[in-house]
Amino acid sequence: MREYNVAILGATGAVGNRMIAQLAQSSIPVKTIKLLASKRSAGQTLAFRDQSVVIEEATPSSFDGIDLVFASAGGSVSKQLLPEAVKRGAVCVDNSSAFRMDPTVPLVVPEVNPNDLANHQGIIANPNCSTIQMVVALNPIYHQYGLKRVIVSTYQAAGGAGQSALDELNIQSQAILDGQTPEAHILPVKSAAKHYPLAFNLIPQIDVFDEQDYTYEEWKMTHETKKILLGDPETKALAVSATCVRVPVPIGHGESVYFETKDTNVTPAELKALLASAPGVVLQDDPAQQIYPMPINAVGKQETYVGRLRADLDQPGGFHTWIVADNLLKGAAWNAIQIGECLVEQDLVHATIN
């Protein structure tokens, strides 16, 4: 069996940390592991299985001899270093948004479009966290009954903005409980002019504002969903619109999703039966027993939890549902490692000829 020299870029972040743990549990045969980060973290150690691994500063030559890279170091680092890794023969799974809309880069959720991996040219993009959990739930419905439109309102956890946002939520929460005024330095966007406390608050801005007064996070949900489900980020064959809101939850995104199926005769019971056996989905939908998805039950899990599924009472083929997943696992680290497993299974970890 082939074994792989694996590197994790951005190993010290909230997602990078979880990539190490998810890789350790995965079916990927790891020959050697290299943990890469910025100069600041170099020299520190992190555990991979029973090994203590010294973190190295990421430079182009770090990728010499590496077969497989999992990157979660932000868009600018990915843009700079991943082409260097590819040049050296590595295949890269990138968690940033840098390459997602590149038509030569597959954007993959393994339950949905694993076959897109076959066309990779060295870089595979991991979708946005809020997109992943939604398409895991919608994909079986799309294939069985068709989809006309999706309207989603997100309830996104602090962890999606990294460890510093998680830390700040705790510090702000304690300050408020102590009767103090909380400080804010991270959210909604670290580089933005204004910062607002998330603790005990709601911030209807995730990422910067784009054209037409949508945030880039909302834009990502629209275009990534179309690319993953239909293969074309600009297609008008499916309408997708999003409102993205940050909520004071550490980990676990919630999504209130309205969707319309092309088949207007489908019933909630049929949709629930379909979802109950859908890959990567756990149906938690028993109102009489107060069973529905909640972040506290999704933390640390690889699955996407779906519930509260019910018919819109005015629109034939219209339905509402509520979707929760661990945004750092299925929304990031686990989906990336899962892509790695697919690459290994499909024997697609090899240098590409551009």
Added chain:
Amino acid sequence: MREYNVAILGATGAVGNRMIAQLAQSSIPVKTIKLLASKRSAGQTLAFRDQSVVIEEATPSSFDGIDLVFASAGGSVSKQLLPEAVKRGAVCVDNSSAFRMDPTVPLVVPEVNPNDLANHQGIIANPNCSTIQMVVALNPIYHQYGLKRVIVSTYQAAGGAGQSALDELNIQSQAILDGQTPEAHILPVKSAAKHYPLAFNLIPQIDVFDEQDYTYEEWKMTHETKKILLGDPETKALAVSATCVRVPVPIGHGESVYFETKDTNVTPAELKALLASAPGVVLQDDPAQQIYPMPINAVGKQETYVGRLRADLDQPGGFHTWIVADNLLKGAAWNAIQIGECLVEQDLVHATIN
């Protein structure tokens, strides 16, 4: 000028407390004030303006000589005591859901349907908190451009479930910050079989489940919106569907609202201009300056804050917006006192002949 003998029923609750404060600031000429609660609270004192008022146990005879009652003591207390108050010549503004769907009871948001008060028969119902802030924002749009459908996802604060839910959110938050497992006794529904912690979590259940797997909170948003805007809770002339989620925020409901106007030529700029001058609305919509509604800025305010208004890019006449208000003030205490002000202005505080 006529002065009124006023009673507040449920004076010790989160809403009752705020009714006292809002009444104190209102234009209602108060001759005498009576604070009523359960036997448990009788004998305690609360301040009204510079008076210290002894709380009395609410009984039918408490309403002898009372002109105007503001009630927030729950549905069963209202059902039992408000007919007794009416019998004694009082006019009652009730914050519970007990009478809202009664066709003889006006369901009033003063910015929207103050003329419905003229037909009262002693009881006026204060709508559900999440309904009020939505109709304040949608009413001018409905009148100017027509409305076809509304899809709302709510982000509802703990305070909507009363002081005990507010206290529990604080206790649970501190427990989690201290590394302990939080206890849950109040939410989602005190009388339900299961309780879940709200701190750092999301609970997609508000009130009990109704038919067709909607919660009663969701049902209320649908039918109350129709009764307030169109005068008929069952009308099919407007489609309204809701997903209601409790979030770990003490006070201030958020709502992500999608709506479709009948006039499909209207622009976001026209809607924003309309909302900027709409009664009770504060437009906070400047993405370039990161200005949008947030609970921390709405707490303690009487207004409804509207922002993030933008066109749906797939649906002509489709728009998304984000609405925040203090659910204990505009969503409850202030709306009730404001109804009282309208009753006084319209000289409608008088015994009814049934």
